[in-house]
Structures are given as structure tokens and as C-alpha cells.
Amino acid sequence: MSRQDPAPIAARAAAVKSALLDKGLLNTETVDHIVHLGADEWKPENGARVVARAWTDPDFRARLLDDGTAACAELGYEGPQGEYIVAIEDTPDRHNVIVCTQCSCTAWPVIGLPTDWYKSPEYRARVVREPRPVLRELGLELPTDVAIRVWETSAETRYMVIPLRPAGTESWTEEQLSRLVTREALIGTALALPACG
Amino acid sequence: MSRQDPAPIAARAAAVKSALLDKGLLNTETVDHIVHLGADEWKPENGARVVARAWTDPDFRARLLDDGTAACAELGYEGPQGEYIVAIEDTPDRHNVIVCTQCSCTAWPVIGLPTDWYKSPEYRARVVREPRPVLRELGLELPTDVAIRVWETSAETRYMVIPLRPAGTESWTEEQLSRLVTREALIGTALALPACG
Amino acid sequence: MRGIHDLGGMYGFGPVVRETDEPVFHELWQETAFAVLMAAGTVLPDFNADQYRHSVERMAPSHYLSVHYYERMLTGITTLMVEQGALDLADLEARAGGAFPLALPVAAVPMADLAPQPVARFHVGQQVRVRQYSPMGHTRAPGFCRGKTGTVLRVTPKFSFPDAAAHGGDRRDEHTYHVEFTARELWGSDNGDRDSVVVDLWDSYLEGAGA
Amino acid sequence: MRGIHDLGGMYGFGPVVRETDEPVFHELWQETAFAVLMAAGTVLPDFNADQYRHSVERMAPSHYLSVHYYERMLTGITTLMVEQGALDLADLEARAGGAFPLALPVAAVPMADLAPQPVARFHVGQQVRVRQYSPMGHTRAPGFCRGKTGTVLRVTPKFSFPDAAAHGGDRRDEHTYHVEFTARELWGSDNGDRDSVVVDLWDSYLEGAGA
Numbered sequence: 001m002s003r004q005d006p007a008p009i010a011a012r013a014a015a016v017k018s019a020l021l022d023k024g025l026l027n028t029e030t031v032d033h034i035v036h037l038g039a040d041e042w043k044p045e046n047g048a049r050v051v052a053r054a055w056t057d058p059d060f061r062a063r064l065l066d067d068g069t070a071a072c073a074e075l076g077y078e079g080p081q082g083e084y085i086v087a088i089e090d091t092p093d094r095h096n097v098i099v100c101t102q103c104s105c106t107a108w109p110v111i112g113l114p115t116d117w118y119k120s121p122e123y124r125a126r127v128v129r130e131p132r133p134v135l136r137e138l139g140l141e142l143p144t145d146v147a148i149r150v151w152e153t154s155a156e157t158r159y160m161v162i163p164l165r166p167a168g169t170e171s172w173t174e175e176q177l178s179r180l181v182t183r184e185a186l187i188g189t190a191l192a193l194p195a196c197g
Numbered sequence: 198m199s200r201q202d203p204a205p206i207a208a209r210a211a212a213v214k215s216a217l218l219d220k221g222l223l224n225t226e227t228v229d230h231i232v233h234l235g236a237d238e239w240k241p242e243n244g245a246r247v248v249a250r251a252w253t254d255p256d257f258r259a260r261l262l263d264d265g266t267a268a269c270a271e272l273g274y275e276g277p278q279g280e281y282i283v284a285i286e287d288t289p290d291r292h293n294v295i296v297c298t299q300c301s302c303t304a305w306p307v308i309g310l311p312t313d314w315y316k317s318p319e320y321r322a323r324v325v326r327e328p329r330p331v332l333r334e335l336g337l338e339l340p341t342d343v344a345i346r347v348w349e350t351s352a353e354t355r356y357m358v359i360p361l362r363p364a365g366t367e368s369w370t371e372e373q374l375s376r377l378v379t380r381e382a383l384i385g386t387a388l389a390l391p392a393c394g
Numbered sequence: 395m396r397g398i399h400d401l402g403g404m405y406g407f408g409p410v411v412r413e414t415d416e417p418v419f420h421e422l423w424q425e426t427a428f429a430v431l432m433a434a435g436t437v438l439p440d441f442n443a444d445q446y447r448h449s450v451e452r453m454a455p456s457h458y459l460s461v462h463y464y465e466r467m468l469t470g471i472t473t474l475m476v477e478q479g480a481l482d483l484a485d486l487e488a489r490a491g492g493a494f495p496l497a498l499p500v501a502a503v504p505m506a507d508l509a510p511q512p513v514a515r516f517h518v519g520q521q522v523r524v525r526q527y528s529p530m531g532h533t534r535a536p537g538f539c540r541g542k543t544g545t546v547l548r549v550t551p552k553f554s555f556p557d558a559a560a561h562g563g564d565r566r567d568e569h570t571y572h573v574e575f576t577a578r579e580l581w582g583s584d585n586g587d588r589d590s591v592v593v594d595l596w597d598s599y600l601e602g603a604g605a
Numbered sequence: 606m607r608g609i610h611d612l613g614g615m616y617g618f619g620p621v622v623r624e625t626d627e628p629v630f631h632e633l634w635q636e637t638a639f640a641v642l643m644a645a646g647t648v649l650p651d652f653n654a655d656q657y658r659h660s661v662e663r664m665a666p667s668h669y670l671s672v673h674y675y676e677r678m679l680t681g682i683t684t685l686m687v688e689q690g691a692l693d694l695a696d697l698e699a700r701a702g703g704a705f706p707l708a709l710p711v712a713a714v715p716m717a718d719l720a721p722q723p724v725a726r727f728h729v730g731q732q733v734r735v736r737q738y739s740p741m742g743h744t745r746a747p748g749f750c751r752g753k754t755g756t757v758l759r760v761t762p763k764f765s766f767p768d769a770a771a772h773g774g775d776r777r778d779e780h781t782y783h784v785e786f787t788a789r790e791l792w793g794s795d796n797g798d799r800d801s802v803v804v805d806l807w808d809s810y811l812e813g814a815g816a
Contacts, residue, residue, distance in 0.1 A: 007492025009465050013423035015489035016430055016472050019481055025437045031429040038428055039418045080432075084550065086572075101402030101536055103447055104463060113428075116420075117412040119463040121666065125401040126410065128538065128591050129581060129739075133713075137409050147588040152402065154534045155570040155594035156553040204703025206676050210634035212700035213641055213683050216692055222648045228640040235639055236629045277643075281761065283783075298613030298747055300658055301674060310639075313631075314623040316674040318455065322612040323621065325749065325802050326530075326792060330502075334620050344799040349613065351745045352781040352805035353764040396607075397617040405741040406608040406666055408709050455617055456670040459609075498619050507795055526752075528792045530616040541737075541752055582739045584718055 037079075038113050046077045047110035047160050048181035051192075052174045054087070055165045065089060068160070072110055081158055082109035088151060089162040090188075095146050096161045097135065097188030099127045100153035107158035111186050118187065128152060138189045161188040168195035234276075235310050243274045244307035244357050245378035248389075249371045251284070252362045262286060265357065269307055278355055279306035285348060286359040287385075292343050293358045294332065294385030296324045297350035304355035308383050315384065325349060335386045358385040365392035396537035398455035403538035403581070419464075427468035434471055437480050444560035448504075448532035449473045452497035473497040504531020504561045511597035514569040520546045522573055523603040524595060532560035535599040539591075543603045544575035547592060555596055568597040607748035609666035614749035614791070630675075638679035645682055648691050655771035659715075659743035660684045663708035684708040715742020715772045722808035725780040731757045733784055734814040735806065743771035746810040750802070754814045755786035758803060766807055779808040 007015070020026035050072055054061040064071035068085035072078060085107050088096045100106065104119040117123055117138075127134045131148045135141070142148065151159045163185045169177060172195075184190035204212070217223035247269055251258040261268035265282035269275060282304050285293045297303065301316040314320055314335075324331045328345045332338070339345065348356045360382045366374060369392075381387035419425045434441045450458075450470035458466060473496040475481040486494045506529035516522050526541040527533075534556050552567035559565070574592045577585035630636045645652045661669075661681035669677060684707040686692040697705045717740035727733050737752045738744075745767050763778035770776070785803045788796035 004487075004493045006495055007487070007490035009461075009468070010421065010423040011490040011492065012472075012486070012494050013426040013430075013468055015486045015494065016468065016475075016481065017426050018489055019485060020430065020433070020437065023480075025480065026430070026433050030433055031426070034429040034432045035419070035425045038432075039425075084553075086548070099402075101538075102399050102534065103450065113418050115413070115416045115418075116463070117410050117416075120410060121401050121459060122407040122410045125404040125407045129403045129405065129741075131589060134410055138412060147590070149574070149589075150591045151572075152536060152591055152593045154536060155550070155556075155596060157550060157570070157572065157594050201698075201704045203706050204698070204701035206672070206679070207632065207634040208701040208703065209683075209697070209705050210637040210641075210679055212697045212705065213679065213686075213692065214637050215700055216696060217641065217644070217648065220691075222691065223641070223644050227644055228637070231640040231643045232630070232636045235643075236636075281764075283759070296613075298749075299610050299745065300661065310629050312624070312627045312629075313674070314621050314627075317621060318612055318670060319618040319621045322615040322618045326528075326614045326616065328800060331621055335623060344801070346785070346800075347802045348783075349747060349802055349804045351747060352761070352767075352807060354761060354781070354783065354805050396615055398615065403739075404607055404609065404666070405712065406663060406709065408665060452617060454619060455615070456667075459667040460671050498617065501616065503795075506793060526793065528614075580739075582717060582737065584714075 038108075042079070042108040043112040044110075044181075044183035044186055045178070046072075046075070046112075047107070047186040048178040049075055049174070050077065050087070050110055050160070051162055051181045051186070052178035054162055055177055056174050064162070077109040079109045081105065082107055084156050084158060085110065085160060086157050087160050087162050088149075090164045092164070093145075093147060094149060095142055095188065096149050096151060097127065097131060098151045098153065098159045098161060099124060101125070101128060102154060105153040105158065107160050110160050111183060115183070135189060138184070140190055160186050163188075163192040166192050166195045235305075239276070239305040240309040241307075241378075241380035241383055242375070243272070243309075244304070244383040245375040246272055246371070247274065247284075247307055247357070248359055248378045248383070249375035251359055252374055253371050258359075261359070274306040276306045278302065279304055281353050281355060282307065282357060283354050284357050284359050285346075287361050289361070290342075290344060291346060292339055292385065293346050293348060294324065294328060295348045295350065295356045295358060296321060298322070298325060299351060302350040302355065304357050307357050308380060312380070332386060335381070337387055357383050360385075360389040363389050363392050397451050398453075398458045399451040400537045402536045423468075424462075424464040427464040427471075431467055431471045434474070437475060438478050441474070442554070442559050444532055444554070444556040446470055446474060447556075448500070448560040449497050451532060452500065454495070454498060457495060469495065469497060500561070501530035505529055505557050505563055506533065508557065508598035510555070510564075510566045511568050512566070514549055515597055516546050516549070516571055516600060516602070518546050518549060521603040522546060522571065522600040524573075524599055525601055527599075529557065531557065533557045533599075535595055536593060538580055539573075539575055539593050539595075542575050542579050544573040544579065544593070546571045547574050548572040550594070553596075555598065557598075570594050570596050571600065573600070608662050609664075609669045610662040611748045613747045634679075635673075635675040638675040638682075642678055642682045645685070648686060649689055652685070653765070653770050655743055655765070655767040657681055657685060658767075659711070659771040660708050662743060663711065665706070665709060668706060680706065680708060711772070712741035716740055716768050716774055717744065719768065719809040721766070721775075721777045722779050723777070725760055726808055727757050727760070727782055727811060727813070729757050729760060732814040733757060733782065733811045735784075735810055736812055738810070740768065742768065744768045744810075746806055747804060749791055750784075750786055750804050750806075753786050753790050755784040755790065755804070757782045758785050759783040761805070764807075766809065768809075781805050781807050782811065784811070
């Protein structure tokens with residue numbers, strides 16, 4: 001192993017890419033396609049549509065709770081890290097929040113690639129031990145009589161949270177409702193947005 | 198807190214020193230005296246003399262095992278991190294080795310300020326879990342029938358190891374014997390040097 | 395005992411900071427790291443996710459903790475490609491114009507001796523305890539729940555057992571369980587019984603806990 | 606649960622490297638760090654070693670793990686001097702010509718609720734178990750022995766109880782015990798009973814363990 005200083009990370013990444021390209025083990029079309037999937041196709045808007053459907057269609061909600069993978073696939077959301085999706089439903093008494101303490105596993109097809117705060121050592125270390133202060137730092141103050149269940153993504157299950165449907169949205173369309181569901185609401189570090197926001 | 202890059206550590210140390218000097222909270226004579234103690238007075242040669250005395254004087258050995266602090270003080274070795282010294286004696290069946298996993302506590306008056314390998318995360322993390330491979334890396338291959346006791350310096354006891362007296366040293370003087378006892382032998386990552394070295 | 399990646403419950407970390415309108419990738423090299431990982435299945439004949447996760451976990455702890463997620467990703471996948479002969483470290487360092495720190499080697503004995511459990515031994519509502527095992531290789535029961543007792547909420551289908559998959563052990567599939575532990579059980583008696591953590595655990599990691 | 610300083614038994618570290626003919630101090634700033642620590646008792650009216658140890662433990666984990674022992678020392682003691690008003694951070698940063706990263710604040714509730722034990726409750730040869738407590742502040746029972754059962758080898762005189770001393774709790778002195786744990790007990794059944802680790806533990810940390 002070299003004793004010299006590490007090359008900048010951008011140069012290391014470029015080195016791996018160019019070596020794989022030169023050996024014919026990778027091609028630029030593949031790279032572009034993968035990046036397109038990660039940046040554009042897998043996104044929380046997908047999970048938001050799943051939630052909005054569950055809020056408005058009791059049969060779909062039942063199917064989603066019974067077999068999250070199949071229900072998400074009905075809407076076209078499937079793929080890597082979406083092989084075994086379990087949807088967990090908030091209730092007035094219990095709030096759910098997701099973490100992966102050991103790496104950063106996430107249901108890519110419905111939540112998207114995870115953002116930096118979710119991948120940070122701070123979130124991974126702390127949310128299992130002190131969920132209330134962590135949620136508070138992220139802007140969510142829960143009543144003390146609401147229990148918190150933290151779901152640790154330690155195996156192959158990929159979780160998504162079904163947040164409570166906001167009050168005053170009885171007449172809203174599925175499309176309108178889906179705009180209330182953010183990435184953070186799907187993870188459980190936020191509620192769905194209020195109807196009058 | 199500043200968002201700028203950290204100043205070099207040497208500049209940070211100089212800043213603290215100059216601020217304390219300017220406020221009259223420190224003076225250079227004190228600094229020089231402390232550094233003198235750390236660099237010149239507290240040293241493994243002290244512990245080596247304690248061991249050599251124990252090897253040659255059965256009454257002293259008994260006092261050392263009974264009250265290490267008092268026995269070391271007999272030879273003039275006392276001071277900070279030497280308030281409660283316990284000497285632990287190797288036997289043909291059991292080898293002893295010292296660590297402080299949580300910081301790097303050491304019996305300064307008889308072993309000296311600890312060296313970098315002793316303070317390294319590698320040593321602190323590994324020697325309690327896999328003492329044999331760690332000792333092997335440091336040059337000490339123990340027979341498999343010798344049990345290892347690792348002493349973790351988690352409270353106020355400061356340990357020193359009394360290694361086995363090397364064969365062939367029956368006629369040696371205390372002064373000669375003390376030259377066989379290294380810092381590593383006092384910690385237990387080495388044996389005393391052999392008589393014909 | 396735990397590796398540096400096993401962060402759950404470690405205290406001493408500062409606030410969680412959230413960037414507003416965060417992009418998926420902040421820099422081009424992060425896209426590259428992700429693309430290389432996703433292409434690994436075509437580069438490495440026996441690639442699997444557990445082997446990859448462990449190659450990240452094997453990074454020197456100070457390296458692991460001080461760099462971005464995508465640097466860990468690039469380091470982990472490149473380590474596997476070098477170890478398995480698809481890439482050459484000297485060539486990479488020449489291309490990069492500097493050192494390319496990889497992960498450290500796999501431990502001599504990475505797997506704990508956990509008997510295979512092809513049939514689900516536990517059921518919903520049952521009390522189970524996580525074994526107090528301490529492998530030096532890849533495993534997925536977080537340190538914070540080892541030795542703790544919880545309640546099974548769900549039994550999942552069988553999945554590849556990660557300790558074996560990461561370390562070339564005999565392939566095996568086992569059920570996992572969503573096991574709920576109270577905060578009091580995990581963190582001590584000055585915590586409540588209402589807040590809880592659910593951990594997804596393979597059958598081998600568990601034993602029955604009376605009641 | 607553990608802080609970053611509680612390294613005992615963490616796996617994934619590389620070889621221990623020993624420098625030959627190592628000097629006590631490698632650089633002048635290391636001497637300075639040591640001198641400032643040793644002078645702390647005259648600078649800070651209520652200085653004690655536990656408060657200092659905890660100020661080092663409070664460093665951001667990535668900072669803690671990536672720097673030299675004497676940088677941790679300087680960071681820890683300077684943090685206390687700034688927090689207690691003896692030094693001013695802005696002044697230090699002006700003098701240093703750059704940022705001066707300090708340790709993070711003390712946790713809101715740093716001490717576990719461990720009843721004082723003024724009288725030695727255990728004796729040589731007795732089996733004891735380390736409590737499964739999980740404070741977020743300073744404590745000295747390493748994570749690797751929590752919940753484990755060992756045998757008392759020695760009872761020491763009373764010493765200041767570190768959790769209280771570090772956090773301004775009521776001053777108390779307690780006996781400590783040299784408690785021997787087998788490797789099998791600590792690291793699992795694929796380890797022997799002959800190798801062992803002796804940990805020096807305050808009375809409050811322990812409970813009787815039958816037998």
C-alpha cells in the first residue's frame with residue numbers, strides 16, 4: 001500500500017471508472033442509465049402516490065398493509081431495494097420512524113436514494129436511543145402521549161410509513177393528497193403537510 | 198463556532214499557552230518543570246529497578262505484592278498516576294498484560310508516560326478481545342498453554358507487571374537485572390530480555 | 395462486540411443537520427460511486443450485497459467515520475474489485491495520482507458458530523432473546539439489541555443469511571422476524587415501556603426467552 | 606450504550622504499530638498540551654480528572670478517532686477552560702489563526718441512576734454481574750463487560766465515584782473491585798475459559814450474581 005497522501009476522492013472515483021471502461025467492464029450508457037434511475041426514477045413522489053391511494057382506497061390500503069411489495073408494484077414501483085416492502089401505518093397513539101443504523105438501507109423505489117441526513121452517523125446513532133430529541137431537531141414535536149416505534153432496517157425488509165391523513169382533506173383528490181406527503185413523512189421524521197399550508 | 202478550517206494543532210496549542218501566559222494562569226517555569234517530569238523523571242527504568250529489587254529481595258517482593266504503592270515509594274517512585282499501584286506477577290502458567298481501553302491511564306512514576314502504540318485505538322480496542330494476535334504482532338509469541346490475563350485500567354488502580362526472571366541470571370546484581378526490564382515488559386507486551394542478549 | 399459501522403445507540407454525536415432541497419447527488423464522483431456499485435454484479439462473478447456491506451465495514455474506523463457515504467461506497471466496492479482481481483491497486487493509484495486507501499482484510503475467523511435454522515422457530519407474539527454472540531466479521535444484529543429480550547411482531551419470508559453470504563459460508567436462507575424491544579429493555583430502567591425499537595433479525599440470531 | 610472512546614473489543618482495527626526508540630514527545634505542541642493539562646488544577650477551581658476525561662469523550666466521534674492522543678488532550682482541557690470561563694474561544698481562534706474545534710456539550714441527563722454504595726457489598730471470590738446501564742455521560746464500566754458475570758479478585762480502597770465527579774453529582778467515594786471475566790463470557794462460546802480480562806469496577810456498577 002502506498003505511503004503517499006490519498007488522492008482526492010473525485011480522482012479516485014474517476015480512476016475506478018476509467019479502469020473499468022478501459023477493461024470493457026463498464027460502459028457509459030450503463031452509468032448514465034443507473035444515474036438516471038437513482039436521480040430521477042426512484043423518488044419520494046412515488047411513495048407519496050402510494051400513500052394517497054391508501055388514504056382514498058380502503059381496498060388498496062388493506063392490500064398495502066398485507067403485502068407492501070405487491071401493492072407498490074400495482075402502481076409500477078418496484079426494483080432494487082424494493083423486493084420486500086412493508087408499509088407501517090401511524091395511528092393517533094403511535095408514530096413510526098425508520099432508520100438503518102448499520103449502513104443506510106432504504107426502499108429506493110418508493111422513497112428514493114437516501115439523503116445525507118438519513119445517512120449521517122448522527123441520525124443512525126441517535127434515533128434509536130433518543131427519538132424524541134432527534135425528531136424535535138428535525139422539526140417534529142410529538143405529544144408525550146404518542147408512543148414512538150423506531151424501525152431498524154437490519155435485514156431485507158424495506159419500510160415505508162403511512163402517515164396520518166391530515167384533517168380537512170376529505171374532498172381532496174388522490175393527486176392533491178400526494179402533494180402533502182414528503183420524503184420525511186415517508187420516513188417518519190415529519191407528518192404529512194397540513195391541508196392549509 | 199467558527200466555520201473556517203481548523204488551525205494547525207501546533208498553532209492551537211500555542212494559542213492556549215500564550216492566552217494562559219498572558220492571563221497569568223501559567224508561567225514558563227511551570228511548563229518546563231512539568232515537561233521535565235514527563236520526559237525525564239517518570240520512566241520505565243524506575244519500574245525496572247522495582248522489578249529487579251523484587252527478583253533479588255524476597256521481603257521486598259512480598260511488600261510489593263501486598264502494597265505496590267508503598268513499595269515503589271521506598272525506591273522514591275511516587276507522584277501523579279502512582280497513587281494506587283498494584284504489581285501483578287507473571288507465573289509459568291499465566292502471563293499478564295495491561296491496557297486502558299477508555300483513555301490511556303498508566304502508572305507514570307514507574308512506567309513513564311505511555312507511548313503511541315499503547316495509546317493507539319488499535320491496541321486499546323484489540324488487546325482485550327484478541328490478546329494473542331496482538332502480542333504476536335508486537336513480537337511476543339506465547340505458548341498456547343500459558344493463560345493470558347488482560348488488566349483493564351478502568352478505575353484508579355495503576356498496574357505494573359513483574360515479568361518472569363530470565364534463566365541464567367542467578368548471580369546477577371540488581372543493577373544488571375534492571376537492564377533486562379523494558380517498558381514493554383512492565384506492560385506485558387514483552388518478556389524480560391534474555392540473559393545472553 | 396461491535397464494528398465502527400454499528401452505530402445504533404452510540405452516544406456523543408451532535409445534532410442531525412438537514413439540508414433543504416437536497417439533490418440526490420452533490421458531486422459527479424458520487425454518481426460514479428453509485429454506478430460502480432450498481433454495476434458490480436457484472437464485474438464480479440459472485441457479488442452479493444452482504445460481501446459489499448462488509449467491505450465497507452472493514453474500512454479503518456477513522457476513515458469510515460470521517461468521510462461521506464459515497465466515499466465509503468466507492469472504497470468498499472473498489473476493495474472487492476481489487477481483492478477479486480478485477481482491478482489493480484497500483485494501476486488505480488497511478489490513474490488517481492495518489493494513494494487509494496482500501497478497506498482492511500477480512501478477519502481470520504469472521505463467522506460466529508450459529509446453527510442454520512431452515513424452519514421458522516418463532517411465532518408472532520413470542521418472546522425472544524438475541525444471542526450474545528460476538529463475531530469479527532459481517533453480521534446484522536445490531537450490538538444494541540444483543541442479549542436483549544423482545545416480542546415478535548411479524549415473521550417474514552426466508553432471506554439469504556448474511557453472515558454466510560458475506561464470508562463464503564454454506565448458502566442458507568432463513569426467516570427473519572420483526573422483533574420489538576422496549577426502550578426500557580434496550581437503554582435501561584430510566585426509559586419508558588411505550589417507546590420501542592423494532593429490529594429485523596434472522597432466526598439464527600435468536601433464542602426463546604421463556605414466558 | 607457506548608461512546609466513541611469506549612473502544613475495548615471493537616473489531617475492525619488494523620495492526621498495532623510500535624515505533625522503535627520512541628521519544629516521550631514527538632513535537633513541541635505535545636509538550637504544551639501535557640503542560641496545560643497538568644496545570645489545569647491551578648486554572649480551574651474545581652478541576653478533576655473525571656470531568657477532564659469526559660471532556661475528551663465528548664469530542665465529535667470523527668474528530669476523536671482521527672487525531673493524536675495529545676490533540677485529544679488539548680481539545681479536552683481547552684474545552685473545559687472555555688466552558689468555565691478561563692479562556693475565550695474567539696480569542697483562541699484569533700491567536701491560532703483558524704478554527705479551534707472543541708468538544709460537544711454535556712448530555713442533558715448524563716448520569717444513570719445508580720444508588721451510592723458507601724460500604725463494600727462484595728468480597729473476594731464472589732460472582733458479580735455488571736449492570737446493563739446506559740448513561741449518556743461519563744462512566745467507567747466499559748461497554749464490553751456490561752451485563753457480564755465475573756469473579757472478584759481484589760477489593761480496593763474507596764475512590765471518588767467518577768460519574769458523580771464528572772457531572773457535579775453529590776461527591777461520593779466507593780470501593781472498586783478487580784473483577785475477572787473469562788474470554789468465553791465476554792466474547793462468546795467460541796472463546797476459551799483460561800484467557801480472561803480483569804476490569805476495575807466501582808461498587809455501584811455491580812450487582813450480585815447468585816452462586
